[in-house]
Amino acid sequence: VTLEDAVRLDAADPLAFARERFRLPECVIYFDGNSLGAMPAATPAALAGTAERQWSDDLIASWNKHGWIDWPTRIAAKLAPIVGADPSELLIADSTSVCLFKLLAAATKARLGRGTIISQKRNFPTDLYVAQGLADMLGLRVKAVEPDEVEGAIDADTAVVTLTHVDYRSAAFYDMRAVTDAARATGALVVWDLSHSAGAIELDLGGSGAELAIGCGYKYLNGGPGAPAFLYVARHLQEELQSPLQGWMGHAEPFAFVDDYRPADGILKFLTGTPSILALAALEAGLDTFEGIPMRDLAAKSRSLSQLFVEDVEARCGDEVRLASPRDPAQRGSHVVFAHPEGYSVMQALIARGVIGDFRAPDLMRFGFAPLYNTHAEMLRAAEILADILSSREWDQPRFHARAKVT
Amino acid sequence: VTLEDAVRLDAADPLAFARERFRLPECVIYFDGNSLGAMPAATPAALAGTAERQWSDDLIASWNKHGWIDWPTRIAAKLAPIVGADPSELLIADSTSVCLFKLLAAATKARLGRGTIISQKRNFPTDLYVAQGLADMLGLRVKAVEPDEVEGAIDADTAVVTLTHVDYRSAAFYDMRAVTDAARATGALVVWDLSHSAGAIELDLGGSGAELAIGCGYKYLNGGPGAPAFLYVARHLQEELQSPLQGWMGHAEPFAFVDDYRPADGILKFLTGTPSILALAALEAGLDTFEGIPMRDLAAKSRSLSQLFVEDVEARCGDEVRLASPRDPAQRGSHVVFAHPEGYSVMQALIARGVIGDFRAPDLMRFGFAPLYNTHAEMLRAAEILADILSSREWDQPRFHARAKVT
Numbered sequence: 105v106t107l108e109d110a111v112r113l114d115a116a117d118p119l120a121f122a123r124e125r126f127r128l129p130e131c132v133i134y135f136d137g138n139s140l141g142a143m144p145a146a147t148p149a150a151l152a153g154t155a156e157r158q159w160s161d162d163l164i165a166s167w168n169k170h171g172w173i174d175w176p177t178r179i180a181a182k183l184a185p186i187v188g189a190d191p192s193e194l195l196i197a198d199s200t201s202v203c204l205f206k207l208l209a210a211a212t213k214a215r216l217g218r219g220t221i222i223s224q225k226r227n228f229p230t231d232l233y234v235a236q237g238l239a240d241m242l243g244l245r246v247k248a249v250e251p252d253e254v255e256g257a258i259d260a261d262t263a264v265v266t267l268t269h270v271d272y273r274s275a276a277f278y279d280m281r282a283v284t285d286a287a288r289a290t291g292a293l294v295v296w297d298l299s300h301s302a303g304a305i306e307l308d309l310g311g312s313g314a315e316l317a318i319g320c321g322y323k324y325l326n327g328g329p330g331a332p333a334f335l336y337v338a339r340h341l342q343e344e345l346q347s348p349l350q351g352w353m354g355h356a357e358p359f360a361f362v363d364d365y366r367p368a369d370g371i372l373k374f375l376t377g378t379p380s381i382l383a384l385a386a387l388e389a390g391l392d393t394f395e396g397i398p399m400r401d402l403a404a405k406s407r408s409l410s411q412l413f414v415e416d417v418e419a420r421c422g423d424e425v426r427l428a429s430p431r432d433p434a435q436r437g438s439h440v441v442f443a444h445p446e447g448y449s450v451m452q453a454l455i456a457r458g459v460i461g462d463f464r465a466p467d468l469m470r471f472g473f474a475p476l477y478n479t480h481a482e483m484l485r486a487a488e489i490l491a492d493i494l495s496s497r498e499w500d501q502p503r504f505h506a507r508a509k510v511t
Numbered sequence: 512v513t514l515e516d517a518v519r520l521d522a523a524d525p526l527a528f529a530r531e532r533f534r535l536p537e538c539v540i541y542f543d544g545n546s547l548g549a550m551p552a553a554t555p556a557a558l559a560g561t562a563e564r565q566w567s568d569d570l571i572a573s574w575n576k577h578g579w580i581d582w583p584t585r586i587a588a589k590l591a592p593i594v595g596a597d598p599s600e601l602l603i604a605d606s607t608s609v610c611l612f613k614l615l616a617a618a619t620k621a622r623l624g625r626g627t628i629i630s631q632k633r634n635f636p637t638d639l640y641v642a643q644g645l646a647d648m649l650g651l652r653v654k655a656v657e658p659d660e661v662e663g664a665i666d667a668d669t670a671v672v673t674l675t676h677v678d679y680r681s682a683a684f685y686d687m688r689a690v691t692d693a694a695r696a697t698g699a700l701v702v703w704d705l706s707h708s709a710g711a712i713e714l715d716l717g718g719s720g721a722e723l724a725i726g727c728g729y730k731y732l733n734g735g736p737g738a739p740a741f742l743y744v745a746r747h748l749q750e751e752l753q754s755p756l757q758g759w760m761g762h763a764e765p766f767a768f769v770d771d772y773r774p775a776d777g778i779l780k781f782l783t784g785t786p787s788i789l790a791l792a793a794l795e796a797g798l799d800t801f802e803g804i805p806m807r808d809l810a811a812k813s814r815s816l817s818q819l820f821v822e823d824v825e826a827r828c829g830d831e832v833r834l835a836s837p838r839d840p841a842q843r844g845s846h847v848v849f850a851h852p853e854g855y856s857v858m859q860a861l862i863a864r865g866v867i868g869d870f871r872a873p874d875l876m877r878f879g880f881a882p883l884y885n886t887h888a889e890m891l892r893a894a895e896i897l898a899d900i901l902s903s904r905e906w907d908q909p910r911f912h913a914r915a916k917v918t
Contacts, residue, residue, distance in 0.1 A: 127567050136571045143567035151558045151789065159736055160534050160550035163867060164543045167917035172736060199784025201758035202609055209648065225770060230759035230784065233772040237757030241616065241648070248770060322785070329566055329579060329788035350644030351608035352637035359918045361872055363632060363655060365640040377606025377637065378729070380790035381736035382558065460570060465768055510574035511766045 105412060110480035113412075119405050122476040125393045126326075133482045135461040138272075138300060138439045138472025141326030147389040154385040166381075175384045176353075176375060182391040183325075183334055186399060187298065187317070188308035193336050195371045196321070196387060197379060200299060200333040202349070203318040204234045204266070206374060207335060210345040211264040211293040211316060212242060218263035218292070223248045228268045231297050235266055251278070255286040262292040269317075270300035270437035273464055275429045277301065277437055280312040288313070293341075299323060302334075303394065304438035306403040315341055324438065324474060326390035332383050335374055342370050351376030393476055405475035407433035410440045413471060413483040417442060420491035428468055439472035444494075448511070452504035453493045459486045463511055512819060517887035520819075526812050529883040532800045533733075540889045542868040545679075545707060545846045545879025548733030554796040561792040573788075582791045583760075583782060589798040590732075590741055593806060594705065594724070595715035600743050602778045603728070603794060604786060607706060607740040609756070610725040611641045611673070613781060614742060617752040618671040618700040618723060619649060625670035625699070630655045635675045638704055642673055658685070662693040669699040676724075677707035677844035680871055682836045684708065684844055687719040695720070700748075706730055709741075710801065711845035713810040722748055731845065731881060733797030739790050742781055749777050758783035800883055812882040814840035817847045820878060820890040824849060827898035835875055846879035851901075855918070859911035860900045866893045870918055 114120060126142045128134060134142055158166045167173050181191035197203060208221065221235050225248045235246045249257045251271075258265060265287050270277040280296065287294045296317040301307055303324030309317060315338045321331030337345060346367065352358045353375035356366040367373035394402075411433045417425060425442040444450050444467060451463040461471045471486070493499055521527060533549045535541060541549055565573045574580050588598035604610060615628065628642050632655045642653045656664045658678075665672060672694050677684040687703065694701045703724040708714055710731030716724060722745045728738030744752060753774065759765045760782035763773040774780035801809075818840045824832060832849040851857050851874060858870040868878045878893070900906055 127563075129568055129570070132570075134570060140566075140571045140573075142570065143562060147567075148559055148562050151562055152555055155550060155555050155558055155735070155793070156534075159547075161536055163536070163539070163541060163549065164547045164869065165862070165867070166547075166736065168915045173917050198605065198609065199758070199786070201760075201784035202605065202756060205756055205783075213648070227770070229762070229765075229768050229770070232770050233757040233759060233762065236772050237755045241620070241755045328562070329573065330785040330790075331787060333784070348644045348648045349609060349612055350640040351606070352640060353608075355636070355640065358636075359916075361636050363634070363636070363639050365643050376612075377608035377740070378737040379606070380738060380787050382793050383737075383787035383790045386562070386789050455572070460572070462571065508575045509766075510580050 105416065105484065107481060107484055110412065110484045113408065113480040117405060118401055119397060119475060122393065122397060126477045128477060131458050133459045133486050135459065135471040135473060135478070135486065137474035138304070138323050138470065139462055140322055140329055141324060141390060141474065142477055143328070144326050144389045144393050146392060147328065147386050150385045150389040151382060154382055172381050175381065176379055177371070179384055179388045179391065180334060182388065183302070186394055187302050187336065188310055189336055190310065190339065192371060193339055194334060195374050196332050196334050196384060197375055198333055200318055200320045201230045201234050203333045203335040204231060204295065204297065205238060206347045206349050207295045207316045207318055207337070208235060208238050208264055208266060209348040211295060212238065212244060213348065214345050215263035215291065215293060218261050219244050220261045220263060221246045222254065222257050222262050222265040224251055224254060224267055225249060226273065228272045228297060228299065231266060231268060255283060258286050258290055258292055260290055262287070262290060264293045264295060266295045266297065268297040268300065270304065272300050273468055274441055275436040275439045280314055284313045284315065300437055300439070304406065306399045309336055314338065321387045321390065325387070326393050327387035328383070328390065331387045331390065332379060337371055337374060347374045347376070349376045353378060402475045406438040406473055409473045409475065409478055409480060409483055410436070410438065412480055413473070413487060414440055416484055416487035417490060420487055421494055424494045438475065439470055441468050441470050443467045444469060446499055448507070449499040449504040450493060453499035454490060456504070457489050457493065459489050512823065512891065514888060514891055517819065517891045520815065520887040524812060525808055526804060526882060529800065529804060533884045535884060538865050540866045540893050542866065542878040542880060542885070542893065544881035545711070545730050545877065546869055547729055547736055548731055548797060548881065549884055550735070551733050551796045551800050553799060554735065554793050557792045557796040558789060561789055579788050582788065583786055584778065586791055586795045586798065587741060589795065590709070593714070593801055594709050594743065595717055596743055597717065597746065599778060600746055601741060602781050603739050603741050603791060604782055605740055607725055607727045608637045608641050610740045610742040611638060611702065611704065612645060613754045613756050614702045614723045614725055614744070615642060615645050615671055615673060616755040618702060619645065619651060620755065621752055622670035622698065622700060625668050626651050627668045627670060628653045629661065629664050629669050629672045631658055631661060631674055632656060633680065635679045635704060635706065638673060638675060662690060665693050665697055665699055667697055669694070669697060671700045671702060673702045673704070675704040675707065677711065679707050680875055681848055682843040682846045687721055691720045691722065707844055711813065713806045716743060721745065728794045728797065732794070733800050734794035735790070735797065738794045738797065739786060744778055744781060754781045754783070756783045760785060809882045813845040813880055816880045816882065816885055816887060816890055817843070817845065819887055820894060821847055823891055823894035824897060827894055828901055831901045845882065846877055849876050850874045851876060853906055855914070856906040856911040857900060860906040861897060864896050864900065866896050
């Protein structure tokens, strides 16, 4: 594949127009949208408008006048086509970790008497920490197993299974339907973490029978650093489940100011405290970057990009790197991982050359592809720079070995 | 007191300069900074800079380059002089409700075997809901008593007492030292909700022996709608207490990505998920409106404002309204409440005339005074408009009787 071929692919890309929806720095190839999505071009105006024409001008009246009170559901509705759910099953709230705590606690309460939370070894760390914290509170145990042992580990003592759908390291993903069916067969619930799935691959929460899910707003959804998270509760569970994080926003009558909690109907009961309206405005601008884009097309472009990158890296770098993601693009999310014994330093050298990915211990270089703004030409250019860095040992400099506080 | 007197008081006000730190709409007298503080003039630039010169330009590298990782503590340090605590005892995180859940859960765990959470009847609703949710999870009970019964209700079964320091309705406040001492005498902990205190009155958490507290960022602290909250854990409890909401930001080594949770040292262990950096930027602009302002001066101005308002309203309106706050300004926070049987409609009529307070059932009109931007002249003008509305029965119109969704 030559650069001309890649440019032709980009010219024929039906999603090429979407790159204009972002403000990307020049001379940078950004492959870390799986950690922090790029800024949408509309975000500054969304923030300024919310601050200057709503908060500043209309002050407290904005809650009614600008409908702030409904933003957690109004904005969640924009997520519905991205994850394949009904708008009434989605809510924007809190952080990913707090949303996970809510749904795990609700699930374990609904399955009282069962003593086990099943998860995966090397799951995204915060997911394990949240499960451990809850288990510690309630006297449950967390059993973390290998990915291929999950279905077999589910038994009559399993209250809930919690898994990250697309693995943040390898990009391999679970069969959502198979795990859900295995859990339902024993009466257990499953909470999916969609942080590395939503906005990256085609999802069909409704069609796959998924019952509970949470996810991150600041990765592929482009909601800004630390954006509010989302949670999903299938309609048929909304009556039964009860969030333990009972706050006034989830009360049936939040403005009655009564002493006793009475949960709101439907998904609203999973709200807790007052959400940051400014953060919601930015998240909305992020979700709007998906407007009018079929997730099938987005997923197809993701596979086309990542496959080109994998092939070109392997052609140029040979045995120096090892693909640590599934080889079949239909079996992975929208990022690709290559292992190299000096992966940390190699990644720093790449960043210094304007190719921004990230590193995960012990030896994994992650390259995340955002089909809304990455191009085929970038795949070739990045592979070329990587090959150059490896062949010249450019990475072997003190400045590339020094560990930053945040990696 | 004439308008000329009030103007003279404003001319002599050592805090008068602070009004320039806010962008307030013209022709509005804003007395609802106790619900949503006005927008600081610096906020739009803070948001734009964070979005456009940090997130957009530096992308993921911003976590190191702009020190985002330290913002929850860096910004909390600006709160330290406002609440009288050491910076190492404060953290910005989550919502007020979630912070309260964390500290109540940490406190009940540290007092395992004790079965009661004591609170106040008619406490701020979310505080009771959070306590009830936690109690339900852990098999504890919430005992809500009258304010003057709190100290007597604390006994050997009390795990934790949770009170709103300044009552959101009456503005009366608890003696922080007396309640803390009563609790400590039995081994119980106290979690103070400072939502209607922080930035409104002089606080000395350290000096009063307070051990745990949380509070709101969007009222007197001017952090913007739904701003992140804060929590306070006295140094001597930081080792013993453990947050049940264990997330990766509170891990000792968040970037080691290990499977097992190990809490960070000190206050950092109370972090959970990734905070919204945009919301933190706005909160910082809010806290910066207090820069260089001694809380003693601020509290003195608060008393001067509210006393003028009370006296002028009573002089003009006579028996038509009833003061529902303590008469002694030294016994109340920075808002004042008058009861009127048609309080809802009277408040709507006031708002239509540009005097923005709020209403709390059943009959309470709240007027919150922000010493950073309210003036003595506004007190007289608002009292005059209120008297006019009452004497003319201007409030008795269908448009003022219709209830809005958010009140």
